[in-house]
Amino acid sequence: DIQLTQSPSFLSASVGDRVTITCRASQGVGSFLVWLQQKPGKAPKVLIYTASTLQSGVPSRFSGSGSGTEFTLTISSLQPEDFATYYCQQVHDYPRTFGGGTKVDVK
Amino acid sequence: EVQLVESGGDLVKPGGSLRLSCAASGFSYSNAWMTWVRQTPGKGLEWVGRIESFISGGTIDYAAPVKGRFTISRDDSKTTLYLQMNSLKTEDSAVYYCTTDDSKIWGQGTLVTVSS
Numbered sequence: 001d002i003q004l005t006q007s008p009s010f011l012s013a014s015v016g017d018r019v020t021i022t023c024r025a026s027q028g029v030g031s032f033l034v035w036l037q038q039k040p041g042k043a044p045k046v047l048i049y050t051a052s053t054l055q056s057g058v059p060s061r062f063s064g065s066g067s068g069t070e071f072t073l074t075i076s077s078l079q080p081e082d083f084a085t086y087y088c089q090q091v092h093d094y095p096r097t098f099g100g101g102t103k104v105d106v107k
Numbered sequence: 108e109v110q111l112v113e114s115g116g117d118l119v120k121p122g123g124s125l126r127l128s129c130a131a132s133g134f135s136y137s138n139a140w141m142t143w144v145r146q147t148p149g150k151g152l153e154w155v156g157r158i159e160s161f162i163s164g165g166t167i168d169y170a171a172p173v174k175g176r177f178t179i180s181r182d183d184s185k186t187t188l189y190l191q192m193n194s195l196k197t198e199d200s201a202v203y204y205c206t207t208d209d210s211k212i213w214g215q216g217t218l219v220t221v222s223s
Contacts, residue, residue: 040114043204043213044152046159055211087152089210095170096154 002090006099012107019075021102023088028068035064035073038101039084044057046088050072078104092094109133109212111205116217123195123221129205129214130187136186138162140208143179143190145201146216153201155179155190157208172198195221 003026013019023033031051036044047054048064051071061076075082083106088099115127131139134184140163143155145164156169158179167179202216 036210038172043215044210045213046211049209049211089152091209094154094157094168096144098152098154100151 001095001099002029002093002097004088004090004097004099005089006086006102009100010100011102011104013078013104014107015080017107019078019104021073021086021088023066023071023073023099024067025090029090029092031067032090033061033064033066033072034069034089034091035062036089037082038085038087039085044087049091050090073105109213111207111214113203113205113214113217116203116219118220118222119195120223121195122195124191124193125192125195125219127192127203127205127217127219129190131186131188134207134212137183141181141188142180142206142208143188143203144206144211145199145219146204147201155203158166158188191220195219197221 005024007022019043033051035048037047038044047058047062052064061073083104085101087101087105110132112130119125138160140159142157145155146152156172156179158181159166176194182187202218202219204216205214
């Protein structure tokens with residue numbers, strides 16, 4: 001199985017901050033990586049797919065980059081509604097696997 | 108509106124059975140490969156299994172922890188996905204989500220609790 005390691009696991013930030021989350025895969029997944037956002041009590045929601053394509057309706061302050069084994073999610077200017085937990089997921093192979101999550105909290 | 112709505116979650120005793128349903132609307136369900144994912148506080152998000160569209164062959168794959176106990180099926184005439192769970196264990200307790208295989212569409216989840 002492909003393991004995904006996210007860092008950091010927890011991040012304290014302020015509104016307006018630039019935030020970067022990293023996801024490393026144990027083997028290459030090409031560009032078959034998805035970034036998800038989850039708020040408490042809600043289902044995950046896709047932000048970015050194929051590593052860098054913004055899902056329709058997602059604000060442009062979110063961006064993704066990377067390929068192979070190293071990927072990055074960047075929030076250019078953190079907004080109040082962005083405090084949430086973020087997950088990466090590889091959709092290259094089965095079983096699909098997820099990173100352990102990065103909780104972005106108020107500093 | 109594009110939507111997935113799960114139902115069927117409940118409290119069940121170890122060794123028991125439960126069937127979850129996921130009603131799809133607003134997209135081409137018959138062409139979609141569909142997936143079940145579960146989430147627990149301790150283990151995070153965990154892929155349960157996937158069923159291809161029938162036009163793609165309808166192949167079903169399962170995660171190792173549920174293989175032989177869980178069965179995924181679909182009824183395209185009802186645009187509904189199912190998860191039959193047998194021989195339930197306490198570690199199967201989780202919120203269960205149905206999603207499209209590309210993770211672009213998620214349901215709201217349904218809670219399964221396995222406890223005596």
